[in-house]
Amino acid sequence: MSYHPEKQVLKCYATGEIDSAHGAAVATHLETCSHCRQLVAKYEEEAAEDLVASGTEGAISDSELALVFDNMMNDIMTLDADFSKPKARTATTVEVNGKSFKVPATLKPFVDRMGEWKSYGGKVFTSNIEIDEDCRVSLLYITEGVQVPQHTHKGFESTLVLHGSFSDENGEYHEGDFIREDGDTKHAPQTASGQDCLCLSILTEPMIFTQGVARVFNRFGKGMYP
Template sequence: MSYHPEDLMLKSYVEGELDAVSALTIAVHIETCPECKRKVALFEQECGEALFSGSSEHVDHDEQVFDEIFDSIVCLEQNSEPFRMPRKPKQIEVNGKTFTLPVSLSSFVDHIGEWHSYGGKVFSAPVDIADNSRVNLMYIAEDVQIPQHTHKGLESTLVLHGSFSDENGHYQVGDFMIEDGSVKHSPTTSKGQDCLCLTVLTEPMLFTQGIARLFNRFGKGMYP
């Protein structure tokens, strides 16, 4: 794993300042990334220390608020519902294969739409969890090259299974990338290696080479 969210993004995740989709991609990434999980733990510790490092006047006020919250919790009626077991990862099927989703993403398995095939080599399924961006699961079969394209907005990619390469590097499970209009790339899988990714697009992508440019639809671009 070589590609990670920037520290500023991890800190914003801890402080609850990211939008829901960005927070989800970070949560999925840190499930498999010990390095970013450690950074998040440190940022959480810093936030905790900052919270309790105020003046004594603030401490007294905080203790009073805490006591009030505690009293209100104690007064709540007991919940008769059974204890909920920890969440378990869910599975999806595409192109005749079964993949296990990360736990953070498994919560949204019911929001995954139908798979659409592009030539039987690239498959895409929408994940209906955002209004201001397009979230997709994308499966690329082995030995496939997606036509070169760029992005009108931002594209976030998180590798869930397998690997792919482009003009800028090689990406494996857990790798997280954010790209903008300054990047032109042709994602490619090697022989014997397919790839499943979670992608987030804030704007359509624009093809930059060959006949695929017809998909740009007079400058509007297209989503997967």
């Protein structure tokens, strides 16, 4: 794994200031990336220290804290549940173009909200995920030996590779890699012969095509979502 979320993105995740789409993408990346897990743990510890150091004005008293703890323990003891074993998280599956792919359990809520797959020439497939966010979230499947038209971005594009690999002018990306692009990037993602790719895509603004006939989608400055 060669590509990771930026430190600021990991800090937002650690402090709970991240949106749900990027939060799920980062959580999925963390499952297989010990480097980023260590950074998140560090940022969580720093956030806790900052909270303690921020002062005692308006802080809960020791007696109030003890009462909250007692009430919490009473609630736990009265629950009709077995806490002897942690609940196992299981992966889910998606099917596209006659193939079935395992998707990490962290993304199951997204899979439950998937729309119908749309096909672009039988080579690129997208399924929009309906969530209450100011961004476009989708699963993107690119068949083998395909190049997406070169484009840039009005906002940010975050991509998490779930299966296979793809490459562009800036590198080659494999399962677990997290890539974030903006308007400074012009790229034409492509899959190699014999290698397809399934990704989670998060776009804050439409794509802007920069070459070829695809530029027709840029009319009126709207760009295009996949």
